[in-house]
Amino acid sequence: xxxxxxxxxxxxxxxxxxxxxxxxxxxxxxxxxxxxxxxxxxxxxxxxxxxxxxxxxxxxxxxxxxxxxxxxxxxxxxxxxxxxxxxxxxxxxxxxxxxxxxxxxxxxxxxxxxxxxxxxxxxxxxxxxxxxxxxxxxxxxxxxxxxxxxxxxxxxxxxxxxxxxxxxxxxxxxxxxxxxxxxxxxxxxxxxxxxxxxxxxxxxxxxxxxxxxxxxxxxxxxxxxxxxxxxxxxxxxxxxxxxxxxxxxxxxxxxxxxxxxxxxxxxxxxxxxxxxxxxxxxxxxxxxxxxxxxxxxxxxxxxxxxxxxxxxxxxxxxxxxxxxxxxxxxxxxxxxxxxxxxxxxxxxxxxxxxxxxxxxxxxxxxxxxxxxxxxxxxxxxxxxxxxxxxxxxxxxxxxxxxxxxxxxxxxxxxxxxxxxxxxxxxxxxxxxxxxxxxxxxxxxxxxxxxxxxxxxxxxxxxxxxxxxxxxxxxxxxxxxxxxxxxxxxxxxxxxxxxxxxxxxxxxxxxxxxxxxxxxxxxxxxxxxxxxxxxxxxxxxxxxxxxxxxxxxxxxxxxxxxxxxxxxxxxxxxxxxxxxxxxxxxxxxxxxxxxxxxxxxxxxxxxxxxxxxxxxxxxxxxxxxxxxxxxxxxxxxxxxxxxxxxxxxxxxxxxxxxxxxxxxxxxxxx
Amino acid sequence: xxxxxxxxxxxxxxxxxxxxxxxxxxxxxxxxxxxxxxxxxxxxxxxxxxxxxxxxxxxxxxxxxxxxxxxxxxxxxxxxxxxxxxxxxxxxxxxxxxxxxxxxxxxxxxxxxxxxxxxxxxxxxxxxxxxxxxxxxxxxxxxxxxxxxxxxxxxxxxxxxxxxxxxxxxxxxxxxxxxxxxxxx
Numbered sequence: 025x026x027x028x029x030x031x032x033x034x035x036x037x038x039x040x041x042x043x044x045x046x047x048x049x050x051x052x053x054x055x056x057x058x059x060x061x062x063x064x065x066x067x068x069x070x071x072x073x074x075x076x077x078x079x080x081x082x083x084x085x086x087x088x089x090x091x092x093x094x095x096x097x098x099x100x101x102x103x104x105x106x107x108x109x110x111x112x113x114x115x116x117x118x119x120x121x122x123x124x125x126x127x128x129x130x131x132x133x134x135x136x137x138x139x140x141x142x143x144x145x146x147x148x149x150x151x152x153x154x155x156x157x158x159x160x161x162x163x164x165x166x167x168x169x170x171x172x173x174x175x176x177x178x179x180x181x182x183x184x185x186x187x188x189x190x191x192x193x194x195x196x197x198x199x200x201x202x203x204x205x206x207x208x209x210x211x212x213x214x215x216x217x218x219x220x221x222x223x224x225x226x227x228x229x230x231x232x233x234x235x236x237x238x239x240x241x242x243x244x245x246x247x248x249x250x251x252x253x254x255x256x257x258x259x260x261x262x263x264x265x266x267x268x269x270x271x272x273x274x275x276x277x278x279x280x281x282x283x284x285x286x287x288x289x290x291x292x293x294x295x296x297x298x299x300x301x302x303x304x305x306x307x308x309x310x311x312x313x314x315x316x317x318x319x320x321x322x323x324x325x326x327x328x329x330x331x332x333x334x335x336x337x338x339x340x341x342x343x344x345x346x347x348x349x350x351x352x353x354x355x356x357x358x359x360x361x362x363x364x365x366x367x368x369x370x371x372x373x374x375x376x377x378x379x380x381x382x383x384x385x386x387x388x389x390x391x392x393x394x395x396x397x398x399x400x401x402x403x404x405x406x407x408x409x410x411x412x413x414x415x416x417x418x419x420x421x422x423x424x425x426x427x428x429x430x431x432x433x434x435x436x437x438x439x440x441x442x443x444x445x446x447x448x449x450x451x452x453x454x455x456x457x458x459x460x461x462x463x464x465x466x467x468x469x470x471x472x473x474x475x476x477x478x479x480x481x482x483x484x485x486x487x488x489x490x491x492x493x494x495x496x497x498x499x500x501x502x503x504x505x506x507x508x509x510x511x512x513x514x515x516x517x518x519x520x521x522x523x524x525x526x527x528x529x530x531x532x533x534x535x536x537x538x539x540x541x542x543x544x545x546x547x548x549x550x551x552x553x554x555x556x557x558x559x560x561x562x563x564x565x566x567x568x569x570x571x572x573x574x575x576x577x578x579x580x581x582x583x584x585x586x587x588x589x590x591x592x593x594x595x596x597x598x599x600x601x602x603x604x605x606x607x608x609x610x611x612x613x614x615x616x617x618x619x620x621x622x623x624x625x626x627x628x629x630x631x632x633x634x635x636x637x638x639x640x641x642x643x644x645x646x647x648x649x650x651x652x653x654x655x656x657x658x659x660x661x662x663x664x665x666x667x668x669x670x671x672x673x674x675x676x677x678x679x680x681x682x683x684x685x686x687x688x689x690x691x692x693x
Numbered sequence: 694x695x696x697x698x699x700x701x702x703x704x705x706x707x708x709x710x711x712x713x714x715x716x717x718x719x720x721x722x723x724x725x726x727x728x729x730x731x732x733x734x735x736x737x738x739x740x741x742x743x744x745x746x747x748x749x750x751x752x753x754x755x756x757x758x759x760x761x762x763x764x765x766x767x768x769x770x771x772x773x774x775x776x777x778x779x780x781x782x783x784x785x786x787x788x789x790x791x792x793x794x795x796x797x798x799x800x801x802x803x804x805x806x807x808x809x810x811x812x813x814x815x816x817x818x819x820x821x822x823x824x825x826x827x828x829x830x831x832x833x834x835x836x837x838x839x840x841x842x843x844x845x846x847x848x849x850x851x852x853x854x855x856x857x858x859x860x861x862x863x864x865x866x867x868x869x870x871x872x873x874x875x876x877x878x
Contacts, residue, residue, distance in 0.1 A: 264774045301701060308705075315712070335716050343709050350702040357698045394708075401714045410772065548812045603788055610785035629784070629814040640814060 030080025031171035037073035044154035048147035060147035064135040071128040091177035110194035117170035148216035192252035199245035204310035206238020211307035228290035240663035247656035271313030277386035374432030430490030461486035480538030488531035522666025529658025536651030552638035560645035740831040744821025754821030771809035779856035783816035
């Protein structure tokens with residue numbers, strides 16, 4: 025019964041969404057305040073209904089109700105409770121329900137927290153939001169319905185994919201969806217603004233926190249996915265330029281550009297059309313990613329159950345959403361007038377450059393991902409675009425981006441050209457970073473590192489030092505008494521700290537990427553019990569081999585003792601190779617010891633007769649890999665800090681002038 | 694209307710057109726299986742060939758090796774990430790001793806191919822190295838990984854494009870192989 029209740033609740037949500045999409049929009053068109061006011065309760069209602077459906081589905085997973093088709097396919101009683109719950113979104117149908125639930129949660133959040141938004145804009149935004157919900161609800165109800173019953177029910181479920189039973193993967197999809205879906209708010213705001221024909225700094229202030237929140241979630245989601253691939257797949261890599269990975273990276277690049285261009289709208293009342301276009305594109309690219317992953321038109325390492333019917337449905341959805349919004353953009357964008365011109369040697373000028381580079385980067389990754397399809401359709405032949413293409417195209421774009429990133433925050437807003445005085449100030453602020461970057465570069469070259477390593481570490485140093493100096497400059501460190509500096513530091517807005525942390529995080533990330541690529545050493549060899557080998561100053565001894573039996577697998581587990589030169593054992597690692605019986609699957613459980621600066625990574629595979637011949641052991645010494653996680657963590661933390669800035673809190677900023685004629689504020693609940 | 698504002702719409706429409714064309718291909722069968730090169734060889738005798746072994750591995754691969762029992766031929770390369778994705782499945786398949794699996798090391802130097810197998814584990818019975826795609830072309834290989842199901846008479850019975858996962862194994866390959874093995878006995 026509860027399953028049908030959930031199903032019915034989802035259908036009701038569809039009807040609520042239809043009302044929410046039409047009535048407030050008409051109300052905004054005709055100036056009918058009562059119709060516009062319907063948007064907020066409808067958004068809340070829709071959210072409640074979708075959440076009920078989600079909860080009912082979750083109940084079916086928790087109690088292992090194998091009369092439900094998707095539960096029977098994707099769950100199993102032997103799964104621990106946590107993975108029974110997360111199994112809900114480990115499959116296509118369930119993940120779509122999670123997607124819609126997050127979408128409706130964002131809608132509700134907007135209707136509650138966005139109470140300072142003028143009612144007309146809010147009504148239109150929520151209506152657009154509801155249109156997206158309608159599309160996805162239709163998609164779920166018609167082609168990916170998780171509520172269908174199975175008759176007769178099966179006794180045991182079939183879903184025990186061992187690779188998916190992992191905390192990293194369990195929380196990777198929700199975070200990723202929070203990111204993708206979060207960008208829908210910016211999208212809806214952009215469409216509403218186009219319909220209204222105005223964008224101003226108040227609009228930018230309303231949109232920015234949503235974009236920032238989505239960006240933080242997407243950043244964490246991508247990092248978590250990468251981390252999972254790193255330690256669970258046992259290949260020793262963390263990024264493979266796989267279509268599924270690119271599908272998340274492309275909206276991230278667009279979202280990062282959007283985050284910065286919104287700033288220009290807010291501070292300088294410029295770059296409006298571009299920002300609107302970016303807001304539309306960021307969400308469209310999230311949809312495109314979903315389409316690519318689920319339609320099966322690209323061959324990927326991460327196979328999702330691909331189904332052309334679903335592919336066609338998402339394609340239609342994509343065509344209507346994206347085609348429609350680009351059409352609105354084409355027709356209405358000319359209404360948006362910028363009130364100021366951009367000058368290149370100013371903060372906004374550097375942000376424009378950063379946007380251009382990020383967009384080219386995004387287009388490159390998109391092209392690289394889609395090129396195999398384009399080539400196939402155009403009959404150029406089948407081919408695959410691999411990591412070398414992306415390295416050769418993305419890195420040359422990243423270097424100027426990182427260089428500009430360091431200078432941008434040092435420039436003032438709205439400055440015309442670089443006069444002599446300003447040039448001197450800029451020089452004073454830039455030279456220490458240039459100095460350290462050059463030292464790093466020369467040091468690397470003298471150490472016979474490759475040119476790319478030298479440039480990479482140099483650029484990371486440049487950005488890191490410049491970011492910290494910019495912070496120091498803000499509090500006038502060492503130029504005024506330290507007490508004054510401290511007071512200034514306390515009074516600095518959190519958004520400033522947020523930027524510093526995020527930019528510094530990126531410097532750490534870049535250093536990690538360069539270091540982990542350049543200085544990784546690895547070795548694979550056959551080790552017999554009690555045999556040892558050396559790598560990067562560590563001694564690895566295979567102390568023993570055991571056979572282990574799990575609930576549905578048997579495994580060989582190695583015990584490897586890691587010692588340093590001084591002969592102190594620093595870690596005992598237990599890499600495993602597991603054989604799952606039905607369906608046959610073999611997984612490599614890598615064992616990792618992290619020192620905080622470097623990872624020691626051990627994976628093991630069996631030979632024909634492991635007890636006598638020994639096992640194949642792969643050992644990697646990966647310096648700076650932990651920096652990848654520190655870097656992304658800092659970036660996300662910076663986003664959160666900036667989000668908590670007073671400027672972004674609901675009601676924290678002065679209400680905009682009610683020049684659009686209606687009652688300007690909806691009452692706050 | 695400023696022409697520049699039309700640009701996103703135009704680019705997007707071209708993209709959508711591409712996707713529609715591609716999706717139609719996918720709809721008509723599995724990706725690539727409708728391409729002439731992909732279907733041409735199914736239900737035909739394996740083209741005669743002899744490929745040298747990988748260094749340090751013995752056991753080369755010839756067309757005669759593919760007769761006498763049902764076998765799989767898997768095209769792989771050390772440069773191919775998707776091959777790594779199916780690799781763990783292939784290892785488990787070897788462990789299960791269901792069917793012999795041979796490999797064609799395609800568009801690869803034999804040193805790198807051999808190193809790859811030493812590094813990640815070797816799921817194959819026989820491996821032939823085909824650096825200049827001479828044999829791969831005869832097989833109608835369009836990309837890696839691809840896997841051919843070959844019956845006891847040396848006739849190609851099925852071709853799977855892309856990595857094999859447990860789901861694909863259950864859905865497409867397992868019953869075909871069991872049926873062919875049954876026919877053989």
